[in-house]
Amino acid sequence: MKIINLVIIILIVCSVNSLAQEIDIYKRPVQVERSHNFDVQHYRLKLTFDLDRKEFWGENKVTLNSLSDEFKECILDAKELVVTQVLNHLNVPLKFNQSDSKLIVYLSRAYSYKEEVIFTIKYHAKDPKKGFFFSDETPRNPKMISTDSFPNEARHWFPCYDYPNDKVTMELIATVQKPNKVLSNGRLVSITENKEDNSVTYHWHQDKPHSTYLSMVAIAPFTVIEDSLGSLPINYWVYEKDVEDARRIFKKTPYMIEFFNKLYGYEYPWAKYDQVETPTQGGGAEATSATILGQNVIYDKKADKDFSWERIIAHEIAHQWWGDLITLRTWSETWLNESFGTYSDYLYTRFDKGEEEGAFALLSKKNSYLREAHERYIRPIVFNRYESPGQNFDSHTYPKGACVLHMLRFILGDKPFFRTLRHFLHKHEFQPVDTHDFMIAVKESTGQNLDWFFEQFIYKPGHPEFEISYQWNENTKKVLLKVAQLQDFSLGIPVYKIPVIIGITTSKGKAAKKVWIKQKEEMFEFEVNEKPLMVRFDEGNYLLKEWTFDKKMDELLYQLKNDDVIGKMWAASELVKFKGDTLVAEELRERIQNDSFWAVRRSSLEALSEVEVDANIKLLKKVCKEKNSKVRTTALQILGDTKNSKYVSFFKERFQKENSYVAQAEALRSLGKCGDRSQISFLKKAANMGSPRNVIKRAADWALKELMKGS
Ligand SMILES: [Zn+2]
Numbered sequence: 015m016k017i018i019n020l021v022i023i024i025l026i027v028c029s030v031n032s033l034a035q036e037i038d039i040y041k042r043p044v045q046v047e048r049s050h051n052f053d054v055q056h057y058r059l060k061l062t063f064d065l066d067r068k069e070f071w072g073e074n075k076v077t078l079n080s081l082s083d084e085f086k087e088c089i090l091d092a093k094e095l096v097v098t099q100v101l102n103h104l105n106v107p108l109k110f111n112q113s114d115s116k117l118i119v120y121l122s123r124a125y126s127y128k129e130e131v132i133f134t135i136k137y138h139a140k141d142p143k144k145g146f147f148f149s150d151e152t153p154r155n156p157k158m159i160s161t162d163s164f165p166n167e168a169r170h171w172f173p174c175y176d177y178p179n180d181k182v183t184m185e186l187i188a189t190v191q192k193p194n195k196v197l198s199n200g201r202l203v204s205i206t207e208n209k210e211d212n213s214v215t216y217h218w219h220q221d222k223p224h225s226t227y228l229s230m231v232a233i234a235p236f237t238v239i240e241d242s243l244g245s246l247p248i249n250y251w252v253y254e255k256d257v258e259d260a261r262r263i264f265k266k267t268p269y270m271i272e273f274f275n276k277l278y279g280y281e282y283p284w285a286k287y288d289q290v291e292t293p294t295q296g297g298g299a300e301a302t303s304a305t306i307l308g309q310n311v312i313y314d315k316k317a318d319k320d321f322s323w324e325r326i327i328a329h330e331i332a333h334q335w336w337g338d339l340i341t342l343r344t345w346s347e348t349w350l351n352e353s354f355g356t357y358s359d360y361l362y363t364r365f366d367k368g369e370e371e372g373a374f375a376l377l378s379k380k381n382s383y384l385r386e387a388h389e390r391y392i393r394p395i396v397f398n399r400y401e402s403p404g405q406n407f408d409s410h411t412y413p414k415g416a417c418v419l420h421m422l423r424f425i426l427g428d429k430p431f432f433r434t435l436r437h438f439l440h441k442h443e444f445q446p447v448d449t450h451d452f453m454i455a456v457k458e459s460t461g462q463n464l465d466w467f468f469e470q471f472i473y474k475p476g477h478p479e480f481e482i483s484y485q486w487n488e489n490t491k492k493v494l495l496k497v498a499q500l501q502d503f504s505l506g507i508p509v510y511k512i513p514v515i516i517g518i519t520t521s522k523g524k525a526a527k528k529v530w531i532k533q534k535e536e537m538f539e540f541e542v543n544e545k546p547l548m549v550r551f552d553e554g555n556y557l558l559k560e561w562t563f564d565k566k567m568d569e570l571l572y573q574l575k576n577d578d579v580i581g582k583m584w585a586a587s588e589l590v591k592f593k594g595d596t597l598v599a600e601e602l603r604e605r606i607q608n609d610s611f612w613a614v615r616r617s618s619l620e621a622l623s624e625v626e627v628d629a630n631i632k633l634l635k636k637v638c639k640e641k642n643s644k645v646r647t648t649a650l651q652i653l654g655d656t657k658n659s660k661y662v663s664f665f666k667e668r669f670q671k672e673n674s675y676v677a678q679a680e681a682l683r684s685l686g687k688c689g690d691r692s693q694i695s696f697l698k699k700a701a702n703m704g705s706p707r708n709v710i711k712r713a714a715d716w717a718l719k720e721l722m723k724g725s
Pocket of ligand 1 (some may be wrong): 329333351352355356
C-alpha cells in the first residue's frame, strides 16, 4: 500500500553475521481470512460537508446479495460515525443497532441465498481521527479534506464491509462550496452547479469492482493539470502555487503507464488516472485510479537530484494493476501488492535509467531487506501473524519480495516470467487473490512446477548465506569451486536448492556456466584453459544472498576495474583488507576519478577513506566538486571527518557554490566538525535556509551542537 520515501543508506553487505530475532513476531496473534454471509455489489455514497466545523453528513445506499439461506441481519463496519436512520428499498425504516465498531441492520425479513438486499444508511461524523481528515489552511496547503482508507479505515467515513476479500462498485456524489473541487475513484459522471447556494455537486462512478481500502475522496480548491495517454485522461490535482513544479514532477506519468501497459500485457484497467497531493499522506497510497501522494512530492528543480519521487510515482502507478486490479485476499498476502509494486518500480528504473542504475536499485532493495533481517527479525513472506495489517508492510513485503520475484524471473526466463504475470492479471482481474493463485498461474503459463521455489522463499524465512572459495589447479587446468551454505537452520531457514551462474574470466574472455546448488556443501569443477583472472559467483547478481568469497588482492584489483558495477563495488570494499599495499590505494584512486558509474566511484571513495586519507586530500577536494551530488556528499563527509580547521573556508565555499541540498547539508556538518567557533554566526544564518525535509536546517543545528561540545 504505502511507500515512504526515505534516503536509504547503502551498504554492501558482504559479511555473514547472525540474523536477528530482536522482535518475537511469533508472539503476534494468528489471523485468518474474514468470513462474510453477504456479498456487497454496490455502495452509492452521498456526502455533504461543513469544512469550518469539520463535520460531514452521509447517505450510503448499499446493494448486496445474501450468501446465506436465511439472511436476517447485516453487520457492517462503522467507526466514529453516528448512524441516524436506516431505510429499506421502499423507504421503510429498519431497526439497527450500533456499537463502537459495528452497525447491525435488522432486515424486515429473512432473505435467501443470492437474493438482493438494498438499504440506505444515513449518518454523520465530526472530525474523525482516522481515515477521513479535515486539514486547516497552512502556508503549505489550503483548507481541505482528504482520506486514507488503508488498511481498514474506510469504515471511518462510510459504513461498509471493510475487508479486501470483497470487491464492489461504488458511486460518490459529493456537494461542496465553490471553488472547491472533488476527486474520487472512477469516471466523472457529472458536475452540477447548484445556483441557490453557490455549491457544486460532483458525481464519480467506480464502475469496475475494487476493495473498500482503495476508495478515496479529496476536496480542495485544486488546480487540475490535464494530461493524457491516447484516450486515457491523466490529471494532476495540485495546489495552485504548485502548478509549475507539478508539471515537471508528473510529466513522465503517461510514459510510465505506457511502459507498464506493454510490460504486463494488460492495458491500464481504469477510466482515468489521477494523482493528488495532500497534507495527510506520508508517501503514496494507491487508491483506484486516484493515487494519493504526500505534498512533499512537490519540490523545486534543485531538489530533483536528491529528493526525486519518480520511483514512488512509478510504484503507485504499478499498483493500479498490482493491488487495485487484483488485490490481496488477506493481509497475510501483502507481497502480492507490494513486492509486485516494488519489483515494478525496479523494472521502471532499469528501463528508464539503464542497466547500471537498475542494478544499483536492486542492490538497494536487497540491502534494505538484509538490514531488517539483521536488526529486527526474519519471517516468511506470507505471514498470518499480526496485530494490525500495517505490521506486515515491512522490508520483507517490499524489497525482499521484489528480490524473490527477480529470482523467479531468473529461474523461469524472461518470456515465461512476463507471460505468467500477464496470465495472472487476466485470469484474476477484479478479484482478490492469494499466493496459491499465483503459483497456479506459474504452472498454467509455463508448465513448470515451482512449488519448491515458493516453499523456500515465500513460506520459509531467511535467505542463503554462502561461503565461497576456489582453487586453480595448473596441472589439471581446472577450477575447483567450493560452495557452503552457512545460514542458521535452527531458525527454520532451509538448505536452498537454487541455480547460480559462475562466471570465469581469462585473458581469452568470459565463460558463464549455470550450476544447481542443492546441498549444504558442494564442490564444482570447471575446465579452464588458463589461470582465471576472475571467478565470479552469481554472475548477473540474480540471487538474494549474503556471501563471503575469499579472494587474493590481484583478483580483487582486476574485479574492481573490470567487473559489472555490483562486482566493482564489492571488490572496492574487500580491498580494504589489503590496506597498506600501495597498489590498492592507487587503483581506488583510479576508479574514483575514472569509473563511469557514480556508485562505483563512491564505493571506491569509501574504501579509500579506510585505506589512507591524509595522502589524498587534494583528490578529496577535487571529488567534492565532481558531477554526482551523492559522490560529492561522501567526499565532503570524509574530508570533514579529518576535523581539520584549515578546511573551514573550503566547506563554506562548497556550501555557497553547491547546487545540491544534501551536499550543502554535508558541507555544514563538516564545518561543524572543524571545531572553529567563529563559524557560529555563519551556521546560524545557514539554518534559516529553506530546503526539502529541512535538511539544511537540521545539518546546521547539528553542526552548531558539534561546535558547542565540551563548552
Ligand atoms: Zn506500494
